[in-house]
Amino acid sequence: MIKLLVNVDHVATLRNARSEGYPDPVEAARICEANGAAGIVFHLREDRRHIKDDDAWGLHKAVQGLLDFEMGATDEMLGICCRMKPHLCTLVPEKREEITTEGGLNMPLIMEDYRTRVLPKLAEAGVPVSLFVEPSVRDMELCAELGVPVVELHTGTYANASEADRPRELRRLREAAERAHSLGIQVNAGHGLGFSNIRPFLEEVPHLAEISIGHALMADALMRGLPTSVSEMVALINEYNA
Ligand SMILES: CC(=O)[C@@H](O)[C@H](O)COP(=O)(O)O
Numbered sequence: 001m002i003k004l005l006v007n008v009d010h011v012a013t014l015r016n017a018r019s020e021g022y023p024d025p026v027e028a029a030r031i032c033e034a035n036g037a038a039g040i041v042f043h044l045r046e047d048r049r050h051i052k053d054d055d056a057w058g059l060h061k062a063v064q065g066l067l068d069f070e071m072g073a074t075d076e077m078l079g080i081c082c083r084m085k086p087h088l089c090t091l092v093p094e095k096r097e098e099i100t101t102e103g104g105l106n107m108p109l110i111m112e113d114y115r116t117r118v119l120p121k122l123a124e125a126g127v128p129v130s131l132f133v134e135p136s137v138r139d140m141e142l143c144a145e146l147g148v149p150v151v152e153l154h155t156g157t158y159a160n161a162s163e164a165d166r167p168r169e170l171r172r173l174r175e176a177a178e179r180a181h182s183l184g185i186q187v188n189a190g191h192g193l194g195f196s197n198i199r200p201f202l203e204e205v206p207h208l209a210e211i212s213i214g215h216a217l218m219a220d221a222l223m224r225g226l227p228t229s230v231s232e233m234v235a236l237i238n239e240y241n242a
């Protein structure tokens with residue numbers, strides 16, 4: 001059963017453009033859940049460019065379904081996440097100068113730090129961890145070595161690929177999903193997905209548990225309304241759950 005989690009970061013982006021206090025990401029989360037989303041994702045960035053700490057805590061209080069807290073693995077974020085105890089903490093590479101997350105974690109580079117500093121803190125707080133990773137078989141094996149229960153496959157390269165390159169990107173996603181599943185790891189996926197590209201992805205990639213969609217869904221919602229965008233995306237995903 002594939003679940004849709006909606007990322008509400010860019011409700012906060014719109015609010016912050018004028019600092020008027022609206023639109024409210026917590027209210028958006030309520031609407032998403034009322035229209036079939038299984039949960040909510042937010043990314044509390046170090047620079048607080050969209051979601052702020054109060055939003056994060058407001059979401060923690062309001063969300064009835066799954067809450068996925070995306071973050072860079074800084075000591076500050078680990079402290080907040082360990083206090084909050086969301087359903088899932090998705091660790092992502094974060095760069096201040098990036099416009100959005102540009103890819104998955106550099107697995108060989110982070111192994112030692114995650115093994116010794118990051119994962120023990122989250123384990124002690126009882127927070128399940130997902131690593132946002134490139135769809136590569138090697139990286140699935142490194143995730144298994146770290147003992148993480150969940151991965152989120154980065155779908156951004158697929159989402160931005162030309163028609164000619166899409167089959168290759170879908171193959172990489174399929175092979176990574178198969179390897180993660182065979183290693184007993186839950187397969188989530190996200191970044192850059194939306195109505196324009198999700199069908200081939202759902203057709204090709206097996207073992208999906210949770211899909212997170214933010215920017216494209218919020219852009220669609222601006223034109224058609226959040227209840228319509230969310231309920232149509234849930235219905236579309238459910239075609240592949242049948
Ligand atoms: C991890 C991921 O792909 C996205 O959720 C990303 O964190 C989005 O960040 P922005 O919302 O800042 O673009």
Ligand SMILES: NCC(=O)COP(=O)(O)O
Binds near residue numbers: 006041189191213216
């Ligand atoms: N984890 C991916 C996510 O939450 C949403 O990413 P995007 O749809 O905003 O690119």
